[in-house]
Amino acid sequence: MRALDRALAAAIGAASVLVLPVSMLLFLQWPLREIVHGYSRDANDLAQILFAMYVAVAVTAATRDGSHLAADAFARRYRPETRRRLRRAACALVLVPLCVLVIAAGAPAAWMSLMQLERFPETLNAGYFLVRAAALLLALLVLAQALVDLFAPRDAHDP
Amino acid sequence: METAGLWMLAAVACAMLLTGLPSWIVLCAVALAFAAGGSAFGLFTPAILAALYPRLVGLLENDLLQALPLYVLMGVLLNRLPLADILFRVARHALAPTRRATPLAGLALGALLAPMSGSVGASVAMLSRTVHPRMAAAGYPEDRNVALVCMASTLGVVVPPSLVLILLGDAMMRAHTEAANVAGLAGRIINTQDVFHAALAPAALLLALCVAVIAWQGAHEESSQGAPARREMLTAFAAASLIVALLAGVALGHLYAVEAAATGGMALVGYAIATRGLDRVALGAVLRETIAITGSLFSLLVAATLFTLVQRAFDTDRWLAQSLAHLPGGPFASLAIVLAGVAACALVLDAFEMIFVVVPLVAPALIARVADAPWVAVLLLLILQTSFLVPPFGYAVMMARGRIASAPGTRELARALTPYVAAQAAVVALVIAFPGMLWRESSPGKAPAAQQSEEAARKLLEEQLDAAPAQ
Numbered sequence: 001m002r003a004l005d006r007a008l009a010a011a012i013g014a015a016s017v018l019v020l021p022v023s024m025l026l027f028l029q030w031p032l033r034e035i036v037h038g039y040s041r042d043a044n045d046l047a048q049i050l051f052a053m054y055v056a057v058a059v060t061a062a063t064r065d066g067s068h069l070a071a072d073a074f075a076r077r078y079r080p081e082t083r084r085r086l087r088r089a090a091c092a093l094v095l096v097p098l099c100v101l102v103i104a105a106g107a108p109a110a111w112m113s114l115m116q117l118e119r120f121p122e123t124l125n126a127g128y129f130l131v132r133a134a135a136l137l138l139a140l141l142v143l144a145q146a147l148v149d150l151f152a153p154r155d156a157h158d159p
Numbered sequence: 160m161e162t163a164g165l166w167m168l169a170a171v172a173c174a175m176l177l178t179g180l181p182s183w184i185v186l187c188a189v190a191l192a193f194a195a196g197g198s199a200f201g202l203f204t205p206a207i208l209a210a211l212y213p214r215l216v217g218l219l220e221n222d223l224l225q226a227l228p229l230y231v232l233m234g235v236l237l238n239r240l241p242l243a244d245i246l247f248r249v250a251r252h253a254l255a256p257t258r259r260a261t262p263l264a265g266l267a268l269g270a271l272l273a274p275m276s277g278s279v280g281a282s283v284a285m286l287s288r289t290v291h292p293r294m295a296a297a298g299y300p301e302d303r304n305v306a307l308v309c310m311a312s313t314l315g316v317v318v319p320p321s322l323v324l325i326l327l328g329d330a331m332m333r334a335h336t337e338a339a340n341v342a343g344l345a346g347r348i349i350n351t352q353d354v355f356h357a358a359l360a361p362a363a364l365l366l367a368l369c370v371a372v373i374a375w376q377g378a379h380e381e382s383s384q385g386a387p388a389r390r391e392m393l394t395a396f397a398a399a400s401l402i403v404a405l406l407a408g409v410a411l412g413h414l415y416a417v418e419a420a421a422t423g424g425m426a427l428v429g430y431a432i433a434t435r436g437l438d439r440v441a442l443g444a445v446l447r448e449t450i451a452i453t454g455s456l457f458s459l460l461v462a463a464t465l466f467t468l469v470q471r472a473f474d475t476d477r478w479l480a481q482s483l484a485h486l487p488g489g490p491f492a493s494l495a496i497v498l499a500g501v502a503a504c505a506l507v508l509d510a511f512e513m514i515f516v517v518v519p520l521v522a523p524a525l526i527a528r529v530a531d532a533p534w535v536a537v538l539l540l541l542i543l544q545t546s547f548l549v550p551p552f553g554y555a556v557m558m559a560r561g562r563i564a565s566a567p568g569t570r571e572l573a574r575a576l577t578p579y580v581a582a583q584a585a586v587v588a589l590v591i592a593f594p595g596m597l598w599r600e601s602s603p604g605k606a607p608a609a610q611q612s613e614e615a616a617r618k619l620l621e622e623q624l625d626a627a628p629a630q
Contacts, residue, residue, distance in 0.1 A: 016446040020227045026421035052219040055457045062454030068181030075179020094188040106212030136217040
């Protein structure tokens with residue numbers, strides 16, 4: 001579990017820089033469209049792939065950072081042990097089954113897309129299969145984090 | 160069992176408050192529990208949950224949602240760079256002759272930056288750090304000080320092109336499409352640009368009324384702070400010009416909102432590099448904070464996708480549309496009931512939760528009844544903003560009280576907020592009374608769909624509902 005925890009931290013660190021190329025590509029769309037008169041949609045497709053990967057990792061980053069929105073006006077009075085139990089119950093009863101469901105439902109479609117190297121439907125640019133894969137990646141990372149929180153919880157994960 | 164979707168909302172509110180768990184987990188938990196119940200009673204098959212994966216892919220390929228991390232990046236950078244402080248100092252210097260310089264500069268900063276900083280929470284953080292200490296140092300009473308921070312923080316809800324407006328625009332486009340299919344509405348489906356345009360006049364009116372409130376509260380002697388340095392003046396002028404140019408570019412349709420957000424983000428990164436405002440360590444912290452906040456917002460979207468999927472499996476949306484169609488009192492009664500429900504939900508839920516969970520449920524039914532979609536969108540925005548300001552549970556109020564240790568009690572704060580809430584109520588009343596005050600596209604093809612007669616709308620809706628296949 002410690003190795004999984006470190007791997008998740010490394011994945012988040014690597015993915016966090018993706019917001020800069022996403023910003024740059026989307027910023028370039030306007031001059032590419034209005035001045036160069038080309039490549040604007042290609043920039044958008046590339047940004048779409050990076051955006052999909054970025055947010056796939058971001059959900060787990062929010063969990064590890066404790067950034068998720070929560071209304072704990074009452075729950076903040078609970079004992080820390082009670083809150084820990086609630087979190088672990090949520091991992092076991094909500095996040096794990098949800099992620100298993102998404103992975104089971106999406107894996108065949110994502111695999112087929114990968115085998116066909118599916119392209120973006122409008123521009124026919126390569127890489128659309130990565131967007132489909134990102135949805136699976138999102139579920140896999142949330143599942144991994146839920147398992148870490150269940151079996152090797154850290155205080156930093158407090159919501 | 161069609162009302163199960165409403166019970167789901169009630170269960171979410173209770174579970175959120177009682178467990179203190181992250182909202183997205185609560186939304187998923189309630190959705191899964193109700194899905195299990197619905198399957199157990201044979202109302203639908205568990206296979207409907209398989210639709211979650213393609214819906215997730217739909218979120219990841221949504222062009223509009225690309226703006227989300229960009230707005231978050233701008234908000235995080237604004238909180239760490241001295242730009243907001245410089246803008247505030249220069250605005251206060253420029254407004255000094257009014258003898259209300261500090262609150263007016265705070266309001267101006269809120270109006271200028273709140274649309275860029277993404278969320279009410281981010282704006283509260285920025286204004287609590289920038290405006291509140293200076294208002295306190297200038298001797299303004301604490302209740303007026305905190306009230307102004309709350310009010311200015313919510314301006315991003317109505318001043319385009321904020322993230323809230325972008326997401327609501329997308330939600331309204333889906334709602335309008337759904338309503339057009341169900342109720343057979345004529346006319347063009349609205350888009351995000353229409354919502355931006357429609358929000359401009361009410362936002363300007365609200366700003367003017369807030370200025371009037373500050374003027375009415377009386378002059379205040381402030382000690383001279385000295386003129387800002389020439390470099391600060393130039394920085395403020397350049398930043399304000401860029402922001403206004405971006406807002407105008409989006410409002411006039413020359414720029415997509417996503418491009419404007421990307422331009423703003425790149426400009427801030429460029430400013431940070433040019434002024435050496437961020438070293439390697441600080442940049443790492445900015446990137447970590449950006450991905451975490453983005454994740455917190457996107458997880459809400461994921462949860463709302465599952466939540467609305469289960470609500471629809473229960474046919475709650477059709478039941479709501481039918482109930483509103485048969486409501487006595489005409490479209491205005493439907494409007495009043497929906498707006499009251501939205502206001503009540505907004506006391507507990509954040510703007511994003513409202514847009515992702517509540518709006519998709521109520522907006523199609525309301526638009527089927529009141530065909531003027533931009534008008535409905537603006538009223539929803541104004542009601543949301545007002546709800547954020549109502550103590551003790553208003554979202555901006557709770558955030559400000561969490562951020563500002565010296566914040567006054569509920570009664571004092573409520574009293575200080577009253578003029579601002581009254582200003583918002585006046586704008587809501589004016590928008591309801593004069594729908595024509597909204598800026599709309601003028602070409603006939605782009606005109607909003609005409610409001611149907613009550614009888615015709617109900618007949619069409621019933622025909623469509625009867626003809627629709629059961630799920």
